Amino acid sequence: MNPDLQKLQPYPFEKLNALKAGSQSGTGQSAREDHIALSIGEPKHAAPGFVLDSITRNLGQINRYPLTRGITELREAIANWLTRRFNLSDNILDPERHILPVTGTREALFSFAQSMIDHNEEALILMPNPFYQIYEGAAFLAGATPCFYNTIKENNYLPDFDAIEADTWRRCRIIYICTPGNPTGSVISRQQLIRLIELSLEYDFIIASDECYSEIYFDEGSPPVGLLEASEEMGNTTLKNCIVFHSLSKRSNLPGMRSGFVAGDEEIIRSYLQYRTYHGCAMPPVHQTASIEAWNDETHVRHNRTLYIKKFKAVIDILSPVIDVSLPDAGFYIWLNTPIDDEIFTKDLFFQQNVTVLPGSYLSRKSDGINPGENHIRMALVAPLDECITAADRIKQYIQTLN
Numbered sequence: 001m002n003p004d005l006q007k008l009q010p011y012p013f014e015k016l017n018a019l020k021a022g023s024q025s026g027t028g029q030s031a032r033e034d035h036i037a038l039s040i041g042e043p044k045h046a047a048p049g050f051v052l053d054s055i056t057r058n059l060g061q062i063n064r065y066p067l068t069r070g071i072t073e074l075r076e077a078i079a080n081w082l083t084r085r086f087n088l089s090d091n092i093l094d095p096e097r098h099i100l101p102v103t104g105t106r107e108a109l110f111s112f113a114q115s116m117i118d119h120n121e122e123a124l125i126l127m128p129n130p131f132y133q134i135y136e137g138a139a140f141l142a143g144a145t146p147c148f149y150n151t152i153k154e155n156n157y158l159p160d161f162d163a164i165e166a167d168t169w170r171r172c173r174i175i176y177i178c179t180p181g182n183p184t185g186s187v188i189s190r191q192q193l194i195r196l197i198e199l200s201l202e203y204d205f206i207i208a209s210d211e212c213y214s215e216i217y218f219d220e221g222s223p224p225v226g227l228l229e230a231s232e233e234m235g236n237t238t239l240k241n242c243i244v245f246h247s248l249s250k251r252s253n254l255p256g257m258r259s260g261f262v263a264g265d266e267e268i269i270r271s272y273l274q275y276r277t278y279h280g281c282a283m284p285p286v287h288q289t290a291s292i293e294a295w296n297d298e299t300h301v302r303h304n305r306t307l308y309i310k311k312f313k314a315v316i317d318i319l320s321p322v323i324d325v326s327l328p329d330a331g332f333y334i335w336l337n338t339p340i341d342d343e344i345f346t347k348d349l350f351f352q353q354n355v356t357v358l359p360g361s362y363l364s365r366k367s368d369g370i371n372p373g374e375n376h377i378r379m380a381l382v383a384p385l386d387e388c389i390t391a392a393d394r395i396k397q398y399i400q401t402l403n
């Protein structure tokens with residue numbers, strides 16, 4: 001066995017199941033019958049019909065092996081989307097050199113570290129805390145050491161890159177950033193991204209920017225900024241050390257299609273393609289064709305945002321009289337600071353109101369003397385509007401019992 005497997009932590013949902021096992025739902029005071037899960041971050045809105053049509057129309061492609069680097073038309077559609085969405089100059093992205101389709105960002109975030117790290121515990125992979133747990137597992141199995149940077153309320157849940165010591169940057173091989181953040185919803189600003197790119201050029205580490213929530217935001221006039229546009233803006237037009245990860249899972253409600261891409265620094269993309277040829281996760285041809293249609297259309301993405309806005313408004317209206325809650329910068333999570341321990345909050349809420357949320361401490365580790373997930377819960381507003389409203393009403397009732 002690979003001894004590094006021992007280092008992998010149970011996934012947050014395993015811990016959640018164990019926590020709930022001791023508590024019989026809906027048997028508390030109010031004996032709620034219908035369970036509502038706000039715990040899992042799986043999009044639930046309908047997948048776009050034209051993508052499903054494309055899949056049925058092209059099923060015949062199933063008799064072909066896919067190319068690891070994907071068909072040219074897909075890479076072109078992705079480069080055009082990135083250029084439009086992040087206001088890049090036309091000459092920044094070459095679909096032949098800068099783009100690689102992946103089967104969802106999860107496998108890519110994981111396999112990327114395997115291909116870039118030279119198995120050495122001295123090597124650090126930096127990641128936000130709280131975080132998407134794949135980053136940590138990727139670091140362990142790449143033989144590197146995960147190193148957390150806390151994103152805390154006092155800092156609007158944003159990283160402070162200048163607070164990280166020079167020695168840490170010297171050992172850093174990859175830094176994962178997540179913007180918009182899961183679970184915090186915070187968007188890293190253009191200035192902060194530029195500062196991070198400066199640091200990456202000075203100390204020569206890779207920035208792996210997980211931007212899979214970038215298309216769920218609430219002000220049509222100010223979409224979240226991305227790493228590639230910050231890179232062009234500061235004059236790093238070759239995108240050196242910069243790699244972004246995007247996906248159709250949240251943008252287009254297609255989590256089961258496993259369609260995403262990585263883009264950026266051409267040298268890194270070339271090595272990662274070589275790795276992926278052996279890794280063997282090429283996107284099925286029929287999904288490649290359907291993905292082209294999805295990346296080329298923004299109407300369904302705008303519609304998707306309107307559904308989330310309605311849910312956020314309704315839930316915040318209900319909760320704000322009893323707890324400090326506000327609209328995040330982006331994404332579909334509310335990262336709520338709880339008045340009591342997050343595990344107790346989660347367990348009692350489940351027991352009394354039959355609503356499941358995720359304890360924040362299951363998404364974080366103790367670092368620099370604090371665990372930044374403690375006393376927080378993550379609520380995913382993925383269920384339909386009426387269910388989100390019912391859940392918010394029940395959470396409000398539960399919070400009122402705490403006062």
Ligand SMILES: Cc1ncc(COP(=O)(O)O)c(C=O)c1O
Nearest residue numbers: 041104105106132182212247249
């Ligand atoms: C922060 C973050 N990154 C990546 C992923 C993986 O998404 P996918 O593999 O569907 O693109 C998720 C899924 O929940 C996520 O929350």
